[in-house]
Amino acid sequence: MTEARFAVYIDQFQLGGEWSIVPGDSGMNNTTRMIRAGNRSYVLREYNNHRDKGTVLLEHELLQALQKLDKPFQSPVPVAKRNGETIAESPDGTLAALYVFIEGSRPSVTIQAHIRSLGRAVADLMLALGRVSVSYSGPYYPYYEIEQIYGGLTTDVLKSLVAAHPEIKAVEDQLMELQKLREQSRNEWEHLKQLPRQWIHGDVNFSNAVAIGDEIVGLLDFEFCTVDVRAMELAVVIVDLIADEDQLAWEQISCFCEGFSGSLHLTEQETMALPALIKLRMLDVVLHFVTRLSERLDDASVLARMIEQCNRICSWTGRHERELQQLFHNSLVRRL
Structure with missing residues (x-):
């Protein structure tokens, strides 16, 4: 049931192979899942705070602007769907987006x-x-x-x-x-x-x-x-x-x-x-x-x-x- 829920979004993207959900942490405001397809990893984010496409489009516009800058840190890169858009939508109107996975682990306040x-x-x-x-x-x-x-x-x-x-x-x-x-x-x-x-x-x-x-x-x-x-x-x-x-x-x-x-x-x-x-x-x-x-x-x-x-x-x-x-x-x- 869980995989079918996320398939609604993931199937809108062309990932070039079979995909699977990798167990991992999820946030409090949104639902996130790591997706593995072939030798590439992605992060799927389902937006649970709102159903406003304009809000996600702004986020993606900012992220795309950051990608054009020479900066010493990585930021998320939205993945385009088959139709070139970067926002996926379920039949009930819930929004999601897919991002290229950034390799690494969560830092700790104890270090x-x-x-x-x-x-x-x-x-x-x-x-x-x-x-x-x-x-x-x-x-x-x-x-x-x-x-x-x-x-x-x-x-x-x-x-x-x-x-x-x-x-x-x-x-x-x-x-x-x-x-x-x-x-x-x-x-x-x-x-x-x-x-x-x-x-x-x-x-x-x-x-x-x-x-x-x-x-x-x-x-x-x-x-x-x-x-x-x-x-x-x-x-x-x-x-x-x-x-x-x-x-x-x-x-x-x-x-x-x-x-x-x-x-x-x-x-x-x-x-x-x-x-x-x-x-x-x-x-x-x-x-x-x-x-x-x-x-x-x-x-x-x-x-x-x-x-x-x-x-x-x-x-x-x-x-x-x-x-x-x-x-x-x-x-x-x-x-x-």
Whole structure:
């Protein structure tokens, strides 16, 4: 049954031989499968977030623009179907795309060389995306316009969610702390609009990267690309480096910044804004998972875990805001 489900998409491509599905990991937002055909490997991605062809076409336009650039990392290459298009569709309207497999393995946050290399890769990605020219701005709002997307998720709505799910009731205090931070931060988000903006990936993390040995060689999953504050690209990654143990968190963040600054530097204003961007990313994640629960894509325990994680990271960032700004200034601003 599973193979028949994916055959609906795969049979739209000319792969030059019999194909088979190779067991492997799949993402949370989409369903992915590795496909083997002859001596070549591909990744099939089924889009579970939306059925908007324009969104996938934009992703593919950006990826094709990146392929034309001389850059030190690999990015996904969409495979054309028999008719020359790059989007496959099932009878019920679900969309999918096939990409050339990038050889390597998933990097680990426990390996300092991977953290440092991911810093370099993020800087190289920002330099590359700063050079692409795509006229369509995309369907996704910049992070700082979070209320354009989630404005309907008021305190009363969140309290109703708490009342309906015992798992959320257990973390109600943390959810309300996040909601309080959201309300207090709205004026600060307005100032973010003055920072340098460009195309960003918006979801770089260790599961969206490919490593060979100590080096990051590929970056994946460009689905959420949008024009936004460019420093948000760093904030998204740094979130994953804020470990439970303080010393480890500082070591990992410093290591990432060291890798990043070898290729690119930020402005003083960007480094000062990074803690706010980290908290904004976490609030966006929580509200995203609130939406997923309402759409029955996850159960309440998934949201409860996200609330705990996001509250921990926001609290830590708030307590260490000045220290973080100093670290970012010392490591990311060009010294004259």
